[in-house]
Amino acid sequence: MERIESVHQMQSLAISLRQQGKQIALIATQGALHPGHRSLIEAARSQADVVVVANFVNPVQFAANEGFEKYPRDPEADAALCREAGVDVLFAPTQAEMYPKGYSSYVTEEALSKGLCGISRPAHFRGVTTVLSKLLNIVRPDSIIFGQKNAQQAAVARKMITDLNFSVQVFVQPTVREPDGLPFGSRNRLLSAGQREDAGVLFRALQRGKELVDTGVRNTDRVIAEATHILSQKRRVRVIYVSIVDRDTMEPERQIVPGRSMLAIAVWVDEVRLIDNIVL
Amino acid sequence: MERIESVHQMQSLAISLRQQGKQIALIATQGALHPGHRSLIEAARSQADVVVVANFVNPVQFAANEGFEKYPRDPEADAALCREAGVDVLFAPTQAEMYPKGYSSYVTEEALSKGLCGISRPAHFRGVTTVLSKLLNIVRPDSIIFGQKNAQQAAVARKMITDLNFSVQVFVQPTVREPDGLPFGSRNRLLSAGQREDAGVLFRALQRGKELVDTGVRNTDRVIAEATHILSQKRRVRVIYVSIVDRDTMEPERQIVPGRSMLAIAVWVDEVRLIDNIVL
Numbered sequence: 001m002e003r004i005e006s007v008h009q010m011q012s013l014a015i016s017l018r019q020q021g022k023q024i025a026l027i028a029t030q031g032a033l034h035p036g037h038r039s040l041i042e043a044a045r046s047q048a049d050v051v052v053v054a055n056f057v058n059p060v061q062f063a064a065n066e067g068f069e070k071y072p073r074d075p076e077a078d079a080a081l082c083r084e085a086g087v088d089v090l091f092a093p094t095q096a097e098m099y100p101k102g103y104s105s106y107v108t109e110e111a112l113s114k115g116l117c118g119i120s121r122p123a124h125f126r127g128v129t130t131v132l133s134k135l136l137n138i139v140r141p142d143s144i145i146f147g148q149k150n151a152q153q154a155a156v157a158r159k160m161i162t163d164l165n166f167s168v169q170v171f172v173q174p175t176v177r178e179p180d181g182l183p184f185g186s187r188n189r190l191l192s193a194g195q196r197e198d199a200g201v202l203f204r205a206l207q208r209g210k211e212l213v214d215t216g217v218r219n220t221d222r223v224i225a226e227a228t229h230i231l232s233q234k235r236r237v238r239v240i241y242v243s244i245v246d247r248d249t250m251e252p253e254r255q256i257v258p259g260r261s262m263l264a265i266a267v268w269v270d271e272v273r274l275i276d277n278i279v280l
Numbered sequence: 281m282e283r284i285e286s287v288h289q290m291q292s293l294a295i296s297l298r299q300q301g302k303q304i305a306l307i308a309t310q311g312a313l314h315p316g317h318r319s320l321i322e323a324a325r326s327q328a329d330v331v332v333v334a335n336f337v338n339p340v341q342f343a344a345n346e347g348f349e350k351y352p353r354d355p356e357a358d359a360a361l362c363r364e365a366g367v368d369v370l371f372a373p374t375q376a377e378m379y380p381k382g383y384s385s386y387v388t389e390e391a392l393s394k395g396l397c398g399i400s401r402p403a404h405f406r407g408v409t410t411v412l413s414k415l416l417n418i419v420r421p422d423s424i425i426f427g428q429k430n431a432q433q434a435a436v437a438r439k440m441i442t443d444l445n446f447s448v449q450v451f452v453q454p455t456v457r458e459p460d461g462l463p464f465g466s467r468n469r470l471l472s473a474g475q476r477e478d479a480g481v482l483f484r485a486l487q488r489g490k491e492l493v494d495t496g497v498r499n500t501d502r503v504i505a506e507a508t509h510i511l512s513q514k515r516r517v518r519v520i521y522v523s524i525v526d527r528d529t530m531e532p533e534r535q536i537v538p539g540r541s542m543l544a545i546a547v548w549v550d551e552v553r554l555i556d557n558i559v560l
Contacts, residue, residue, distance in 0.1 A: 105440045107413075
């Protein structure tokens with residue numbers, strides 16, 4: 001496995017790999033890698049000649065109070081996981097390489113990014129689409145793989161990629177969950193034991209929503225109310241949103257369409273922000 | 281010469297040309313081609329295997345009152361000029377191809393785009409950087425060639441290209457002028473005979489600025505005042521700005537540095553907006 005920090009070196013390698021006709025798959029991460037990331041790497045492994053994992057905590061997608069400094073970092077454990085999972089290139093640029101002094105260009109998606117997490121984190125997806133555009137130009141992948149846990153991120157990225165004519169295929173892998181259903185996530189490391197236990201309520205709320213739909217419920221308010229009620233039973237959990245949206249457009253659904261509608265949740269568990277979703 | 285309207289067809293051709301190791305040069309135009317464009321084509325011809333001219337009047341860079349509908353269009357004359365000048369591919373997509381219904385992604389440059397034309401046309405450069413990003417992804421050029429007349433556009437594009445890690449070289453060609461010094465420009469076609477005559481004052485104002493600097497003047501206010509005075513002698517001419525900026529950063533200069541400082545002018549000649557500049 002090659003470890004690269006330099007943007008120029010990564011770009012040169014990518015151009016040369018493309019010229020040799022190699023297929024490149026990219027997984028864009030903020031590090032603190034976990035089994036969810038590993039499943040993305042495995043999907044990439046099965047479809048590309050060269051798997052590149054980008055490991056970069058992107059300051060532009062954090063607002064001032066959103067915990068950029070506290071975001072978990074463990075570069076050596078990340079490298080070990082990547083090596084073991086068969087990653088070819090671990091690209092971990094510095095902040096100064098990615099955003100040099102005087103940096104002033106940004107990419108925005110202005111429809112799918114507005115709802116859900118976009119309401120409480122208005123600058124978040126601008127950071128995501130900016131860093132993704134940079135990574136697409138640096139790594140030149142044929143495919144990029146997201147996790148379903150970050151469904152809105154994947155949908156926004158797909159829209160930006162289509163709109164700006166980047167030629168890269170977007171794949172979304174199923175969410176990987178711990179035994180109690182909590183999706184693996186880098187922020188889980190920030191949870192205390194008690195917080196971790198309460199966080200289990202997210203999946204129970206999603207499952208209850210899915211059950212209701214499976215038994216014929218199509219009324220969005222009903223499903224949202226029940227999911228919210230379940231979440232509210234845990235003292236440490238504060239709801240940011242419970243929404244039912246079209247899984248592709250991220251637009252609120254008036255009525256549930258099984259297979260298309262997605263129940264999406266964001267909560268604070270004390271000061272840790274967690275998200276999850278399920279297709280109904 | 282190949283004429284292509286389809287984004288997909290252009291992108292496929294570009295990918296295949298790149299795989300064959302061909303160097304592609306792009307000239308992004310809004311059509312109504314003139315000798316200024318021809319000099320860009322000649323520069324491209326001398327450095328690349330394949331010269332692509334994009335001809336697309338970009339609605340996103342015009343505000344509601346900025347004359348998108350009135351912008352001169354003459355696709356058959358443009359095609360004839362391109363054919364004669366040795367262009368290999370004329371890419372003229374439709375608006376629906378470039379901005380399909382529901383289009384929602386934009387690229388911004390937020391420093392160099394703020395001054396000069398950015399003051400009176402606050403959404404203009406967002407449209408420019410968006411369409412350029414799209415064209416870079418569609419045409420995959422090794423180089424892109426701008427004219428010095430649009431110095432701010434070239435500087436903003438260069439900054440966006442660097443920031444977002446597009447790997448394309450930017451070249452800027454000298455302004456091509458009519459006998460009285462007015463730069464060739466698509467909007468010149470909108471001028472009546474009397475307006476056209478008055479427009480000659482732009483170059484006289486720029487030349488006077490250059491003369492002053494050649495004789496040792498370094499005070500920006502002095503040069504701006506004299507240039508403005510010259511412009512004000514024509515009844516149809518209203519000044520939008522007369523500024524002296526660093527030719528690379530587009531930041532206002534406190535004192536003139538010959539070779540680095542640029543005198544930039546924008547005026548209305550009645551309802552036609554004209555720009556020009558000279559390096560001092």
